[in-house]
Amino acid sequence: MPFRTIAGHRPLLELLARATARGTLPPSLLFAGPSGVGKRLAAVALAQALNCDNLSRFADGLDACGSCKPCTRIAKGVHADVFIVQPGDTGSIKIEQIRDVVDRTGYRPFEGRRRVVIIDDADALGIPAQDAVLKTLEEPPPASVFVLVTDRPDVLLPTVRSRCQRLRFGPLEVGDVAAILVRDHEMSSAEAHAAAAASGGSVGRAIDGSAEDAMEARNAAARVLHGAASSTDPRRRLDGARALVGGGGDRDELSRRLLAMSSILRDIGLLHARADARTLANVDLQSELQSLTRAYDGDRTLRAFAAVDRAIDALERNASPKIVADWLALQL
Ligand SMILES: [Zn+2]
Numbered sequence: 653m654p655f656r657t658i659a660g661h662r663p664l665l666e667l668l669a670r671a672t673a674r675g676t677l678p679p680s681l682l683f684a685g686p687s688g689v690g691k692r693l694a695a696v697a698l699a700q701a702l703n704c705d706n707l708s709r710f711a712d713g714l715d716a717c718g719s720c721k722p723c724t725r726i727a728k729g730v731h732a733d734v735f736i737v738q739p740g741d742t743g744s745i746k747i748e749q750i751r752d753v754v755d756r757t758g759y760r761p762f763e764g765r766r767r768v769v770i771i772d773d774a775d776a777l778g779i780p781a782q783d784a785v786l787k788t789l790e791e792p793p794p795a796s797v798f799v800l801v802t803d804r805p806d807v808l809l810p811t812v813r814s815r816c817q818r819l820r821f822g823p824l825e826v827g828d829v830a831a832i833l834v835r836d837h838e839m840s841s842a843e844a845h846a847a848a849a850a851s852g853g854s855v856g857r858a859i860d861g862s863a864e865d866a867m868e869a870r871n872a873a874a875r876v877l878h879g880a881a882s883s884t885d886p887r888r889r890l891d892g893a894r895a896l897v898g899g900g901g902d903r904d905e906l907s908r909r910l911l912a913m914s915s916i917l918r919d920i921g922l923l924h925a926r927a928d929a930r931t932l933a934n935v936d937l938q939s940e941l942q943s944l945t946r947a948y949d950g951d952r953t954l955r956a957f958a959a960v961d962r963a964i965d966a967l968e969r970n971a972s973p974k975i976v977a978d979w980l981a982l983q984l
Pocket of ligand 1: 706707716717718719720721722
């Protein structure tokens with residue numbers, strides 16, 4: 653998957669493409685950032701750009717073609733010079749796995765130009781394995797690049813971290829997550845947008861969660877906002893709270909609904925600011941959003957957004973779902 657096909661992270665990918673073109677890539681890199689945002693994909697794209705037979709331009713750097721023999725072999729994980737080390741069944745990366753790749757980096761690359769060692773979930777390295785990595789990073793083998801990928805960089809030894817140039821990957825835009833879910837994960841547009849809006853910018857989290865739950869949460873949140881928009885009667889508002897908390901008073905369910913409500917209110921705020929419709933998290937609900945925008949002016953949107961934020965916070969600190977929902981229903 654070449655750089656140009658990866659969603660988001662444009663400045664980082666351009667940096668890697670430029671360093672590839674100029675031959676200025678540091679021998680060890682640390683790709684840090686939330687899980688499920690494309691760090692490993694970027695590492696594989698880098699390995700392809702370093703070994704592709706049919707390079708093309710990307711910004712002012714170089715990118716792989718994605719379809720030549722080396723690119724295909726790297727994508728399949730069978731290229732003789734590109735190793736991906738990852739935790740086994742035990743959940744940790746064993747020192748033997750590290751010794752094995754380090755041994756193999758002692759020779760010149762067999763079939764490619766540059767050898768690339770990708771250590772995925774590098775936080776799963778035990779201390780002895782980290783020491784072995786450190787020794788290698790201190791005297792990097794020629795023509796080799798090490799890429800450590802992790803969502804918990806602070807678990808690594810400071811000595812390992814300081815040897816690596818760190819690239820910080822942030823969360824993806826919600827629109828990018830939705831597009832990936834439709835393209836690569838066979839979700840419908842509605843499922844993808846609901847799941848993406850609840851994903852915190854991580855494709856991984858969007859896939860782990862249930863798209864059905866996310867859609868249900870979004871519908872419930874929109875219903876409650878509509879209800880609050882049409883009545884100031886406190887009794888009707890508290891009926892809305894019951895709709896929000898659901899029958900079982902389930903904490904996770906309320907939490908999903910509050911996150912969905914926060915995402916809808918954010919979109920209403922963006923519509924008030926006349927932002928580009930493509931930046932909306934719930935772009936598929938446009939007509940619904942338009943009608944809510946008429947009921948919620950700018951100030952009310954901000955107040956409601958802040959109230960939902962406080963409610964999420966209270967729920968995380970173990971407040972009762974019913975009390976949180978009742979309180980919130982009167983604030984909207
Ligand atoms: Zn290629």
